[in-house]
Amino acid sequence: MSMYKIVFFLLLSVTAVGQNYTGTKTPYPFKQADYTPVPKGFSAAYVNYTGRHGARFMTKAGSDVKLLALLNKSQLTALGDSIKVMTAHFLEIEKDNYENISLLGDAEQHAIGSRLRERQASAFKGRGLSIAVTHKKRTRQSADGFLKAFADYKGKKEFKIVQDTNENVLRFYDLSPAYEAYKDGKVIAIRVDSLRNDPRSQKIASDISKRLFKTTLPEKDQAAVAEWLYDLYSIQFSLVMEMQQANVHFDFGKAFTKEDLQWLDKINSAADFLEKGAGLDTLGIQSRIAAPLLLDLVTSTDALIRGKLKKDAVLRFSHAEAIAPLATLMGIPEASMPSASIYDYDKYWKAENIIPLSANIQWVIYSNGKQFLIKVLLNEREVALPVKTTNYPYYKWEEVKTYYLSKLKKIGVKPGDDMHKYLLNVK
Secondary structure (H helix, E strand, C coil), X not given: CXXXXXXXXXXXXXXXXXXXXXXXXXXXXXXXXXXXCCCCCCXXXXXXXXXXXXXXXXXXXXXXXXXXXXXXXXXXXXXXXXXXXXXXXXXXXXXXXXXXXXHHHHHHHHHHHHHHHHHCHHHCCCCCEEEEECCCHHHHHHHHHHHHHXXXXXXXXXXXXXXXXXXXXXXXXXXXXXXXHHHCCHHHHHHHHHHHCCHHHHHHHHHHHHHHECCCCCHHHHHHHHHXXXXXXXXXXXXXXXXXXXXXXXXXXXXXXXXXXXHHHHHHHHHHHHHXXXXXXXXXXXXHCCXXXXXXXXXXXXHHHCCCCCCCEXXXXXXXXXXXXXXXXXXXXXXXXCCCCCCCHHHCCCHHHHCCCCCEEEEEEEECCCCEEEEEEXXXXXXXXXXXXXXXXXXXXXXHHHHHHHHHHXXXXXXXXXXXXXXXXCC
């Protein structure tokens, strides 16, 4: 069976167990699309790729261990007993796998790489691939999965693992004191707390608790149980292949109603929207910190075109915290609608469409030997850029470059600047 078919059937099986309302933990939702024909005389010349790691296990022990400990010492309903068994199975599968991508994550990456190589075949001439990963092992694992599609590729594959103290391009969000202060500050806390303290949150937590426990838990414990269970529910869809291998099945969705999941997803994604999405201002600190990545995309694309960087593709593997701000700073419409009210943000911004697992932004450069055009794909869907074109979704590279360099200049960034210094000083 081909890799496409394997992943297609896997994703069908994921959907079959009712997967929904999982925000940034949504397995990669690829749908076959019709692409606008390439303008006459043009063909793909280079690829500049930025992607999130694939579907993964939990990053550390937490919700799983705490939930099982509480279930073990409580009087449970029949559903509570069932959830306890599932949690024990979940922990067995997670053991020694925290932080790793799952088998589905590897398959997602392989499939994305395969489609890219097939779709933009003319770009892959054997000039080599430049591959950058962060110090987190799930990005290297994702790159390895992606590169399975290039097993027979003749060019050189150059890996660059950036030191964790200097990941200006791929983990910029860890290096800005102003951003850390924003993330931990009142602007986000007040808004997310307004959802957490909403009567709906308390009712959902109470309802879930009644379904699982024979005794009434304190309100604080009820809220914790709802949060822990939702964590496990969200991750379970990334582990479908491990479940098959271990011959176990768990579905934490049994503890929730559809309305519960909708609301818990809204709370969870609200923090993502403010921390790494359009937030209250599309040029807020949460998108300005992506300047090093956008500048790197512009300068490396220009170097490819000018023959200064002799590669077929630049491939970066990072995290949701890099992809979402980049999409906003680029002005991709679905990622760039701010919201004054935290109750309304999800009318415009959907975490599962912008930063699902294996999310990616592809810059594809086309040439006719004289001129260069660019097309941008978000999760393999054609998207509009805030630049004029008579040939959507193809844009003249020089005009796109001019637009983004001008935007970067407005926030105090130009080619050649020290990006580490920028991140330390940006306000």
